[in-house]
Amino acid sequence: MAAGGAQGLVLQRHDHRGQTLLTFNRADVAYLTSDAGTAALAQVARFALTDATLVADVAAVRDRFGAHGAALVATTVLRRKAVTKFAGLADIGEWLFTDEALQQATTAAVARHRAQRLAGHTVHDATCSVGTELAALRDVAPVLLGSDIDEVRLAMARHNVAGVPLCRADALHPVSRAAVVLLDPGRRSGGRRRFDPRAYAPPLDDIAEVYRGRSTVVKCAPGIDFDAVAQLGFDGEIEVTSSAGSVREACLWSPALSTPGVRRRATVLDRDEHVTDADPDDCPVAPAGRWIVDPDGAVVRAGLVRQYATRHGLWQLDPDIAYLTGDQLPDEVRGFEILDQLPLREKPLRQALSARDCGTLEILVRGVDVDPDALRRRLRPSGTQPISVVIARLGTGAAARAVAFVCRPSR
Template sequence: MVLQRHGDRGQTVVDFDLDTVAYLRSDAGTQTLLDVDGYALTDNTRVSDIASIRRQFGDHASALIETVLLRRRATTKFADPSQWLFTDDALQQATAQPVAEHRARRLAGACVHDVTCSIGAELAALRTSARYVVGSDIDPVRLAMARHNVADVVLCRADALRPVTRDAVVLADPARRSAGRRRFDPLGYTPPLDRLFDVYRGRDLVVKCAPGIDFDELTRMGFDGEVEITSLQGSVREACLWSRGLAEPGVRRRATVLDSAEQITDADPDDCPVAPAGRWIVDPDGAVVRAGLVRHYAARYGLWQLDPDIAYLSGDRLPDGVRGFEVLEEIGYSEKRLRQALAGHDAGAVEILVRGVDVDPDALRKRMKLRGTQQLSVVLTRIGSGKASRATAFVCRASR
């Protein structure tokens, strides 16, 4: 039986059962999915398309439509998800393929057990680099999907908190969603993060977590390894915890920017002065900021901080491949002054970056009422502390 519910985005979500997965994996299901994929299923055609699919395929229609739509959504994470099976929650939490491949490279040559394998996203990357791979999950439906998605990997049904392997590196991706809703407390993960640490204490362990996880909370739970923050396509994707035996000696925090194949760690130099703005302002990648490695990034590229507590950096030369903001004018911030400055530079459109100032960029942009022809940027931040603190706006031209 296929059940439906409403997801956290208000959409109808199908809850699959084993019989439905078996049908989708069959030759008949495979062919029918190809037929359903021929429908546009856009906002303009969805009602008529769904009615037609239901007339043709009856009780299977909901699962077929859901699978086709999930495969289309999955193209943002996978190079070719056209043959994969997903649930909505599993796709939302599935690791993007480039991120999974990066992690697999760090585990090259190892024997790895993914104890929360879900529909197999991590296994698909690991099978090409690890010496041996096994996956397990407690959810029989996701496990059945994984048997379809990564048919060449050994799989078994098991509780992640009841070890069924020895010696292998343990990879875990605790569920951070329940019925489509996010969980932010690591003690509320499934399984809870502290229980994972306890059960696998003394073993090599890799745990994928939400990027906003509290580093101090990890320390309180006894974690003493490396926290790697990874970004892809300008977005911070995850925090990955590497136990001490898998971490690089002396490294506790790492920022990995997959777009540029760049890594910064807390073992790198962090000599970074604080000084007024030079020619360029740089907003470091979110992984660098989240990992607390702004000073280390600045030291690598000869940049400096505008303020010791703000992540914006400045320099007279822009690092290769980095988007920066060339300073045209610096003003003490007020809406009136900013409007006058933008008018003086013939601004007709503006992006607004804000740190340390309580301003809504979208609302401020509308209030500027720009009528010029130039595309400009505004970097709005707070400089100084205490009575010397001041909101400052930099009118800039972006490098790209």
């Protein structure tokens, strides 16, 4: 679906979520922050702007506000997307965004966590974008400075975090000396992710060279190659953080800001839990107990499954598989109570599920080439009970076998 015109309005639906694409300029920001723009935004906020009404709503906005229609509609849509992501961080309902800035910006929970680690430090956010990190830091950093090379995002930040000193500067040409430097290199271009850290903007290898010896905090994609980071000479702490059940980011803390002896950390904000590579990791490998636990993604991504298992009295089903098992379920952790264990063959599995009146079927897989959605369709569950099937490859070489655990989920 698309709507547009001579005024430059571009609203395109690319997928089931939809994306708003608009290249804002300084004139747009000046208008949106003016009295006239503020009043216009209040009027546009009354439009539904749903898939069913978008074409008509866009036409109505364009008829009423002419060339400003594109910026008004895009800002309204982006503000609505931002409400959940930044809940409690600031008065987001009045903020300005670009689409890519909103996509890359840290969620409120993660930004607040990082701000607490930086509490008491003088901080320079050298890639401040529209100001989300500054909003989290302004109450805990005694001295705070923001800069960005993008003049449009910087203009938005001046509106979003009024009162924080801001300047236009290239992150690779430092404008501060004694401050901790926070960097969030761009990882998107044209709506697409950049996976190679050398393709970040600015590139991670350039950041490492320019800020060598400085106290830095660098935000990265959660899937970043830890070995590649080490090859750049980084010898601080890599923190992988999850929130609301999803891994959000990896963050590189320079040695001066790291916990002594810690090189990797998993932070699970939902449970305020921290696991590090300095924790004990002497968990055994043994047959399944009563429960199977699939550790939080931050724990798995940080390579701290054994440390997590040891902390909670669990053990591994296999040394190369992240599933853990035990006789007690850790507090506040979702687990799977084992009802049956059988080789991964569809006919016996279908019979086992039928015998337990399986209706809603959840399938988790590690180490086995199985498409959960395709397998679920073939198993054809038709009962009333929620069942989870945990599939894992156990053993190595000729002794390797695929096992299916039929389970009752704890919640």
